[in-house]
Amino acid sequence: MSNIIAPTPQRPGVSSVSSSSSVQLEDKMSNVNISSTFTTPAATRPPSPLASPLPTSPLASGKHKVAIVGSGSWGTALAKIAAENIASRPDEFESEVRMWVREKQVHGRNLTEVINTTHMNERYLPDIKLPKNLKAVGNLKKVVEGASLIVFVTPHQFLHTVLYEFKAPGVITPGARAVSAIKGVEVNGTDISTFASLIESKLDIPCSALSGANVALEVAREQFCETTIGCPTHDDSLLWHAVFNAKKFQVQTVEDVSGVSLAGALKNVVALAAGFVDGMKLGGNTKAAIIRIGLKEMAAFTAEFFPGSQASTFTNESAGVADLITTCTGGRNAKCAKDFIRTGRPWEAIERDLLKGQKLQGTATAEEVYNFLVTRKRTHSYPLFVQTYKIAFENLDPEQLFEL
Numbered sequence: 001m002s003n004i005i006a007p008t009p010q011r012p013g014v015s016s017v018s019s020s021s022s023v024q025l026e027d028k029m030s031n032v033n034i035s036s037t038f039t040t041p042a043a044t045r046p047p048s049p050l051a052s053p054l055p056t057s058p059l060a061s062g063k064h065k066v067a068i069v070g071s072g073s074w075g076t077a078l079a080k081i082a083a084e085n086i087a088s089r090p091d092e093f094e095s096e097v098r099m100w101v102r103e104k105q106v107h108g109r110n111l112t113e114v115i116n117t118t119h120m121n122e123r124y125l126p127d128i129k130l131p132k133n134l135k136a137v138g139n140l141k142k143v144v145e146g147a148s149l150i151v152f153v154t155p156h157q158f159l160h161t162v163l164y165e166f167k168a169p170g171v172i173t174p175g176a177r178a179v180s181a182i183k184g185v186e187v188n189g190t191d192i193s194t195f196a197s198l199i200e201s202k203l204d205i206p207c208s209a210l211s212g213a214n215v216a217l218e219v220a221r222e223q224f225c226e227t228t229i230g231c232p233t234h235d236d237s238l239l240w241h242a243v244f245n246a247k248k249f250q251v252q253t254v255e256d257v258s259g260v261s262l263a264g265a266l267k268n269v270v271a272l273a274a275g276f277v278d279g280m281k282l283g284g285n286t287k288a289a290i291i292r293i294g295l296k297e298m299a300a301f302t303a304e305f306f307p308g309s310q311a312s313t314f315t316n317e318s319a320g321v322a323d324l325i326t327t328c329t330g331g332r333n334a335k336c337a338k339d340f341i342r343t344g345r346p347w348e349a350i351e352r353d354l355l356k357g358q359k360l361q362g363t364a365t366a367e368e369v370y371n372f373l374v375t376r377k378r379t380h381s382y383p384l385f386v387q388t389y390k391i392a393f394e395n396l397d398p399e400q401l402f403e404l
C-alpha cells in the first residue's frame with residue numbers, strides 16, 4: 001500500500017562542523033544504538049491521498065507542470081511514470097512533460113529527435129516505449145520554463161553545472177518545487193550536505209528526495225516495486241505522490257529528506273564492498289554480513305551527521321534496507337566492483353566498458369565520505385566505509401575488507 005505521512009518541519013540536510021562540533025562522539029561503531037539516536041517517526045497517517053485535493057499551482061493556468069532534468073536510465077524511467085500519471089489527470093496537470101536530454105548523435109540523428117519520433121530512449125533505456133506526452137528537449141532552460149514541479153535526476157557529478165544554468169533570475173518559476181532522485185552527497189572539507197539541500201539553497205525552492213530499491217530497467221518494465229519520497233511539507237508529499245505513485249511503483253512518503261538522501265548515497269559505498277565479495281568468489285553468507293554491517297554504518301553515519309533523520313527510514317522504507325539489497329545484488333556499482341577485483345583495471349576503464357555511457361556513483365561517494373571522515377577524525381567508527389575506500393583507491397588487499 002502506498003501512503004502519505006503528514007510531515008513536520010525538520011532540520012535542513014546539512015551537517016557542518018560548527019553545527020555539531022559540540023557532539024564529539026568517541027563511541028565505536030559497535031556502541032552506537034541506532035534506535036535511540038534517531039527521532040521517532042510521526043505516528044499518525046492522514047486520510048488517503050486520493051481524497052486530498054492537490055495544493056494550488058503557482059502557474060496562471062491553475063495546473064501543475066512537470067519538468068525532468070536528466071535523461072539517463074533513471075531519468076527516463078521516472079519521466080515515463082510521471083508522464084503516464086499526468087496524462088490521466090488533465091484537470092490538475094498540463095499534459096506535456098519536458099525532459100532534458102544532453103544532445104548526442106544516435107545513428108547520425110540527434111537523440112532528442114530520436115526520442116520524440118520513436119518514443120524510445122535508445123541510448124539509455126532501449127526497448128521501452130515512452131508516452132507521447134513526454135517531450136525530449138535539448139535546451140536546459142527551456143525544460144524548466146514555466147514548470148512548477150522539477151525533478152532532478154542527473155548523475156551526481158553533473159548537478160553543479162546544471163544548477164549554474166538555473167541561476168539567472170526568471171529561469172525558475174516562483175513557487176516551484178523540486179525533488180532530487182540523485183544518489184550522492186556533497187562534501188566540502190568538514191561539511192557534508194544532501195543534494196536536496198543544495199538544490200534548495202541554490203534555487204530557493206523546497207526540495208524533496210526520492211530514493212528506493214529501483215533498478216531503472218526493472219521499473220521501466222513495470223515490475224512491481226516501491227520507492228520512498230522524503231518531503232519537507234505535507235503539500236510536497238501530496239504533489240510528488242500524485243506525480244509518481246503507480247500500481248507497479250508504490251510511493252511511500254516520509255518526513256525525512258535527509259534520511260532518504262543519505263540512504264541512497266551511502267548504499268552505493270556498501271554496494272562496492274558487496275561487489276568486492278563477488279570478485280573474491282565468496283558466497284551469500286559473506287555478502288549478507290557486508291549488507292548488515294553496511295546498513296549499520298549507513299544508519300549510524302546519518303544519525304551522527306544528520307541528527308534530525310529517522311531510524312525507520314533505514315529499517316522500514318524502500319530507501320533503506322530494500323535499496324541496499326537490490327544494489328548489492330543487481331546494481332552497476334556491485335558489478336563494476338566485482339570486475340575491479342577480478343581484473344585490477346582502473347575504474348574509468350571498467351565504467352566505460354561495462355556501463356557504456358552510464359555513470360558509476362559509488363566510487364566518488366566512497367572517496368567523498370572517506371575524506372569527510374578523515375577531516376572529522378571519525379574514521380575509526382566506520383571501518384567498512386574506510387576499508388572499501390582503501391581497497392578501491394589505495395591498493396589495500398581485498399581480504400582486509402573483513403578487518404573491521
Ligand SMILES: NC(=O)C1=CN([C@@H]2O[C@H](COP(=O)(O)OP(=O)(O)OC[C@H]3O[C@@H](n4cnc5c(N)ncnc54)[C@H](O)[C@@H]3O)[C@@H](O)[C@H]2O)C=CC1
Binds near residue numbers: 075214217361
Ligand atoms: N539507473 C538506475 O537504476 C538508478 C539511478 N539512480 C540515480 O539517478 C542518478 C542518475 O542516474 P541515471 O539516470 O542512471 O544516469 P546514467 O548513469 O544512465 O547516466 C547517463 C546520463 O548522464 C548524462 N551525462 C553524461 N555526461 C554528462 C555531462 N558531462 N554533463 C551532464 N550530463 C551528463 C547523460 O546525458 C545521461 O542523461 C544517479 O545519481 C543514480 O545513482 C537512482 C536509482 C536507480
Ligand SMILES: O=C(CO)COP(=O)(O)O
Binds near residue numbers: 183212214330334361
Ligand atoms: O540505485 C540503484 C537501484 O536503486 C541503482 O544502483 P546502481 O547505480 O548500483 O546500479
